[in-house]
Amino acid sequence: MTPGNDENKELQEEELLAVCAIYGDSILQKDEHDSTDDQSVYLLTLNVDQDDPDTKSPRIMVLRLFLPSTYPSTDMPVFEIASLYCGHRKVDTTMTLAIQQGFEALFQTGQVVLFEWIQWLRDYIEDTVDLAAIDVAPVITPPSQEDKQxxxxxxxxxxxxxxxxxxxxxxxxxxxxxxxxxxxxxxxxxxxxxxxxxxxxxxxxxxxxxxxxxxxxxxxxxxxxxxxxxxxxxxxxxxxxxxxxxxxxxxxxxxxxxxxxxxxxxxxxxxxxxxxxxxxxxxxxxxxxxxxxxxxxxxxxxxx
Missing domain, CATH: 3.30.230.30 (Impact, N-terminal domain)
Known part of the structure; x- marks a missing residue:
């Protein structure tokens, strides 16, 4: 039986509470000025380098998330990238398409997906966006032959x-x-x-x-x-x-x-x-x- 709008809303609320409990309330903020009867709008702010306050160009990605009343029973959330840059890299078409494909591959009808999206996006950013060259790099002493073993x-x-x-x-x-x-x-x-x-x-x-x-x-x-x-x-x-x-x-x-x-x-x-x-x-x-x-x-x- 396909869940109705009330059940979808309950699943969404449980998911949002779980995500905020894990990542903190700042990761998801509801846009009170941009919502309709059929969907809720949130700003998702993912800072991959939040544990390193000395990073000069933190890799931050901001998404606008639209949760339709049919999510997750039939439709996945709709998103748009609000960031112009992620760290020192400009958010281009290649990055946007890669994120779109990654998100689509994770969604399964009837299953909430925001946590998996956040985890996937974090891994994607870490793998594809290097820290800016102006960041201070640690001084590394070459290991001895014994250390290499x-x-x-x-x-x-x-x-x-x-x-x-x-x-x-x-x-x-x-x-x-x-x-x-x-x-x-x-x-x-x-x-x-x-x-x-x-x-x-x-x-x-x-x-x-x-x-x-x-x-x-x-x-x-x-x-x-x-x-x-x-x-x-x-x-x-x-x-x-x-x-x-x-x-x-x-x-x-x-x-x-x-x-x-x-x-x-x-x-x-x-x-x-x-x-x-x-x-x-x-x-x-x-x-x-x-x-x-x-x-x-x-x-x-x-x-x-």
Whole structure:
């Protein structure tokens, strides 16, 4: 049954709330002076370089979005590019057509699509629009021959001013996909808070993981005197870190850190997201040998 206008409006409102919850209210502003009974008009402002305030020519793209009353049941949003430039590059016909084709390829009848559009547009801008030449470039010392043999992700992640503890091996689970949201658990053996920090920084040095909507963390470490050092981080997914920590406590696993990356797919999962996070984490712990099962089998694990 095709949704009516009322259901479309409800889906639009839920989508707009979700997008603003993830990116902040500033990314979408309703144009109160330009709307009709059949559609709502919004300004979408995407600043790819907002985390780098020193960028002299930030890559900003502004779109005018028209949400017709038939979206998402039959029609996709209509957009026009309001920016004349993105960073130092002029927005030309080639860029406009590429964005149009990219957006059209993502839309599926009956499915909201704004989150996927924003993610796609961010990747497109980062891949096709270089930072302006006038931006101050960091001074890079050529690596020694010995440095070249070090794993790339380790080199990128570890601050040389930190105590010299070796980076633990990090293993990533197979993706768990639920209604377009993707969950991947990363597990590493650790025996200090410093190693936990190293693992997190190594993971975030991976471009794909850094772009995850949330990277939820929990760890437990044995200390002398039968004491336990433990902590967790929601990373914006309220209560998820505490629930992940509770899982580690129930399983009685120690000297381990678990980071669950979630890429939001545009459909709200409600409380099911906590189940997905914990199921993904538990499976990774089982695969890494932290949890005994009746049919435990050593399986090959993908090293990050």
């Amino acid at each position: 070090v794993n790339d992700i380790t080199t990128a992640a570890i601050d040389t001013t930190m105590p010299s503890e070796s980076l633990p091996s990090i293993f990533s689970s197979e993706p768990l996909v639920d209604r377009k949201s993707t969950f991947v658990a990363h597990v590493a053996s650790v025996d200090s808070a410093n190693q936990v920090d190293q693992v997190r920084r190594a993971l975030l040095a991976n471009k794909k993981i850094a772009k995850a909507t949330h990277n939820i963390t929990a760890y437990r470490i044995n200390l002398p005197g039968d004491r336990i050092l433990q902590d967790n981080d929601d990373d914006g997914e309220t209560a998820a870190g505490g629930r992940l920590m509770h899982l580690l406590q129930i399983l009685n696993v120690k000297n381990v850190v678990v980071v669950v990356s979630r890429w939001y797919g545009g459909i709200q999962l409600g409380a099911d997201r906590f189940k997905d996070i914990n199921n993904c984490a538990r499976k990774a712990l089982e695969d890494c040998g932290y949890v005994e099962t009746a049919t435990t089998k050593k399986k090959g694990k993908k090293k990050l």
